[in-house]
Amino acid sequence: MQKVKLPISVDPVKAAQKGLQIESLLPKSLMKRFAESTISIQSDINTAFSFDIDQQKLRIFHGKVSVAVELSCQRCNEPMLYQCEAEFTYCPVHNEEQENNLPDVYEPIxxxxxxxxxxxxxxxxxxxxxxxxxxxxxxxxxNQSKLVVSFGEIEEEEAQRPNPFDALAQLKRK
Ligand SMILES: [Zn+2]
Known part of the structure; x- marks a missing residue:
């Protein structure tokens, strides 16, 4: 699929009727809030959106985003590369009633x-x-683990590390 510019906004009803699919590289310079959460964003952001009407006649869209970033390691404070990936399916809603009636597989927007x-x-x-x-x-x-003598300490720390996907799931539920 040819890469095009990702529109800032779309009408998801029209897009679903057309079965619109958009793949794009979104300039990283547009991601100011995200940039503040990282040391650096390594490239423009890969995005793919596809708009569809499901069996219940709901207008939905599915998307994927990915980009590599540099984060600061909380153990040694040195930069580390991290590959950000997210996949999601949204269903646009007009009100709380529609939001509450959505199947669980969709996120309301x-x-x-x-x-x-x-x-x-x-x-x-x-x-x-x-x-x-x-x-x-x-x-x-x-780098820190090369300095630390006590292996027990490291293993304990690792065991307590929260699963990032649990955290994500919790955030999304809010
Ligand atoms: Zn480190």
Whole structure:
């Protein structure tokens, strides 16, 4: 599929009727909030959106975003590379009643005053959610672990590390 510019907003009803699919490289310079959460963003952001009507006649869209970033390792304070990946399916809603009636597999998103949804904002929100709560090198790559004598300490720390996907799931449920 040819890469095109990702529109800031789309009308998801029209897009679903057309079965619109958009693949794009979103300039990283547009991701200011995300940039603040990282040391650096390594490249422009890979995004793919596809709009569809499901069997219940709900207008939905599916998306994927990915980019590599540099984060600061919380153990040794050195930079580390982290691959951000997120995949999501949204169903646009007009009100709380629609939101409450959505099948669990969809995340609700509100239409704006023009009947559109903001794709750039979704990309940025999803990228921020994909960041680990506590960034750490793998033990073998971490400068700190080369200095630490007590292995017991490291293993304990690893065992307590929260699963980043649990954290993501919790954030999304809020
Ligand atoms: Zn480290």
């Amino acid at each position: 509100y239409y704006d005053q023009n009947g559109e949804v903001n794709l750039h904002q979704i990309v940025e929100d999803e990228l921020i959610l994909s960041l680990p709560q506590i960034a750490k090198h793998a033990i073998k790559d971490c």
